[in-house]
Amino acid sequence: MFSKTCEYGLRATIFIASESAKYKKTSQKEIAEEIDSPMAFTAKILQKLARKNIVSSSKGSGGGFYIEKENLKKIKFIEIIEALECGSIITGCGLGLKNCSEEHPCPVHEKFKDIKASLIEMFENTTLEELASGIKEGNTFLRY
Numbered sequence: 090m091f092s093k094t095c096e097y098g099l100r101a102t103i104f105i106a107s108e109s110a111k112y113k114k115t116s117q118k119e120i121a122e123e124i125d126s127p128m129a130f131t132a133k134i135l136q137k138l139a140r141k142n143i144v145s146s147s148k149g150s151g152g153g154f155y156i157e158k159e160n161l162k163k164i165k166f167i168e169i170i171e172a173l174e175c176g177s178i179i180t181g182c183g184l185g186l187k188n189c190s191e192e193h194p195c196p197v198h199e200k201f202k203d204i205k206a207s208l209i210e211m212f213e214n215t216t217l218e219e220l221a222s223g224i225k226e227g228n229t230f231l232r233y
Contacts, residue, residue, distance in 0.1 A: 095175030098134045100124035100231045102169050105144050105154050106161055106221035114153030125232050134173070141172035161218040170212060179209055 091099070104123050108115045115123075121131040135154060138144045143164060146154045156164070170176055182189035183201030191198075223229030 091178060092175055093130075094134060095170065095173050097124055097126040097130065098138060098173040098175070099169060101126070101131065101134055102138060102143060102156075102217065103220045103224060104231055106156050106217045107224035109156040109158060110161060110218070110221055110225050112158070114147065114151070114155045116153045120154065123231060137174075138169075138172060143169055143172050156217065161221065162216055164217040165213060166215040166217070166220065167209070167212040169217070179205060179212070 101120050101124050104120055105115055117132055117135060118128065120126075120135065121128045124131070126134075135144065135146070139146055139154075144154050144156055146152065170179070182195055183197040183204075184195045186195050189195040189198055224231065
């Protein structure tokens with residue numbers, strides 16, 4: 090459903106959030122291992138997330154990536170998607186056509202329109218805290 094960049098970015102953000110909920114910072118290496126992503130690719134994703142103020146980082150001993158605890162309740166799933174520039178699931182055609190529109194619909198346009206509306210609603214109403222809580226409680230997982 091999402092590009093690899095988006096998948097890894099979402100996993101990384103959720104993992105950082107779950108660690109931040111326990112007042113822990115996490116290293117780039119820990120993140121890459123936890124989300125099963127190549128280290129260099131993870132570094133690029135983390136830079137993008139930091140530039141968009143989704144995650145923060147500190148250097149030195151005891152440093153790492155984190156999200157301020159109060160921001161866990163504020164950051165919505167949609168903000169992460171937008172920061173990673175992977176909103177084509179919301180804006181794009183269900184078949185990937187460039188010129189799909191109300192005036193020139195693809196074969197799945199009408200059915201996919203309802204699915205996209207549901208996805209947008211979920212993305213806009215789900216906080217990072219909600220996504221991370223299952224990890225923290227051991228009910229959801231980022232890898233198998």
